[in-house]
Structure formats: C-alpha cells, structure tokens
Amino acid sequence: MTIENVLLVSAALFAIGAYGVVSRRSLVTVIMSLELMFNGVVIAAVAFSRFTPAAALLSGDPLTAEAIRSALTGHAFAIFVTAVAAGEAALAFALVFAMYRATESVEITDASEMKN
C-alpha cells in the first residue's frame, strides 16, 4: 500500500462516478454517482494526510502543537467534505421530489423547465 495505490483507487472511484453522472438518465442514480465522486475525492485527502509529511513539520523550527496537528489537516478536510455532501444530498432529493410532483418523472431529459 503506497500513496500511488491509494490515489489509483481514488481516481477509479471518481471515474466510475463520472461515468454514472454522464450516462444515467434517472436523477436518483445521477445523485448516487455524485456521492461516489465525493468519496473518491475524500479518499485522496485522507491518503495525502497519511503518506505525505506536513510542511510545518519539515523545517528545523521547534516543534509546536499546531504543527503536529497540521499533519491531520486531511482528516478535517474529509469531515468538512462529508458534511457538505450530506447537505447536498438532502437538498438534491428535495429538488427531485419537487420535480417528480410537478412532472411525474425523474428523468433528467424531462428537467428542461423549472416552472412550478
């Protein structure tokens, strides 16, 4: 397990999600694929946190608590992205329901107008 391997998995998950976003017609599946892409990005953030050194820990300065914590910036980033993705999913499904009520369809090709 090296950083290259983890980034490869992250890239593969992102690409699978991208394929789903482009090639599916149902909005529900498109949102699922979007969540897969989010996960791919977060895996990369955690991998960088795990395998590359924090810049503040490289220099010869005396060790500070902030510098030690900065090695975990990727984890904090992962948590923020997860929170944003959760909010996005909730809002996206509200929109899908609103569209379903208005047009009786959840297909992306029917979403050409935003009236009602």
Add this chain to the structure above:
Amino acid sequence: MTPVMEVSALTTIAFWAASAMTLGFAAIVVTQRDVFRAAIALAGSFLGVGILYFVLSAEFVGVVQILVYVGAISVLMAFAVMFIQDIASGSRPAQGRLVGVAAAVLVFAALAFTAYNTEWSSQNELSPDAVVALTEGYYEVGEGDDIRVELTEPAGDNDVVVANGGAFVESTGAVGVLLVREYMLAFEIIGLLLVAALIGGLLLMRNPPSSNKTEKGDASV
C-alpha cells in the same frame, strides 16, 4: 530508512480487499437498471470506503463515514427510491453512453498518470522529533498562549501538563482539537450550511404546488 508508519502485509491485503469491495459495488451502482439494487450497492460501496479509512489509520473519518454515509445517506437514497413510483421502469442509460465511457477513461488516465509520475514527498523527510510526536505521543506544557511541546514527561514543576497520544495513532482527539481551534470558522459555517440545507429542503417539500394557493394563509405562520 524505515517508513514512519510501517505498512504490514495484513494491512496491504485489507487495503486491496476494501478497494475491490468499493470499486465493485460502485460499478454495480452505475450499471444496475434496478434503482433499488443500485441503492443497496451504494451502501456497500460506502462501507468499503469506510474500511479504507480505517486501513489508512483515519479512525475518526472512518466512523463519520459509516455514520453519515452508510447510516444516513443510504437510508435517504432508499426512501427516495421507494417514494418515487415509476422506478419500476428502471434507470435507463442516457444517449451519450460512449461519451460517458470516454470521459471516465480520460479522467482516470489523467489522474493515474499524475499519481504515478509525481514525486510525492515522503514522510522520511520528517524530523526525528516530529516522528516521535506523530507515532508515540507528546506532552503539551504550559497554558494560554505559552504552550511548548515536550517529548518526555517533564518532572516536577507547577506547569499544566497535557499528555497526547501520537497524532497518527490516536487521531480522534487531535482531529477534535483541530476542528475547534484551527478550523473554528469553517466548523461554524458548516453548521450554518446544514441549517440552510435543512430549511431549503423543507421549503421545497412543504406543499404540492397546486394546493399552495389555497393554503397560503395557513402556511405563512
């Protein structure tokens, strides 16, 4: 030169197993016509990603992943699938399927090329003191703005001493401190964003558009 954190053979096996699980279920999500099966596969994929986080020694992120994604978002997906009636017709592939394959292959090739052709800085460049602080633990001595870091427990003075586990080994506490110190503002804004998303969702779902006009008086409480 030994790596800062040794990757054992067992970890490597767990990593590839979790990766296979994640990518396999993800492939089912984007190819399955039955949307409910896709939702179940999505939960499996999220679980695989959670295991990946544990393998990457990010326990807190792994637990958050399982709580938020496997626990909440998957259930939301399942509800969405059940609410929408015409799901029986399935998720038909769109016209531009070849375009999708081409885009995905290009994105993957570009990212993989970058991953393998970049010389990533290695943790072997860390100073020995930093390695000890990350993997074995450190002590914060003093209080207020005047905190210094010691690697061994200071004996016999009146300062406040806080013992910390290695930031990589016991990441949960360090991530908690990181969130409420360095990223305090972002943390608050995320709370605001979630409230806004919640209110926005409720507003969109509130009334069917047809009955909106008749009940306008009641709705504006």
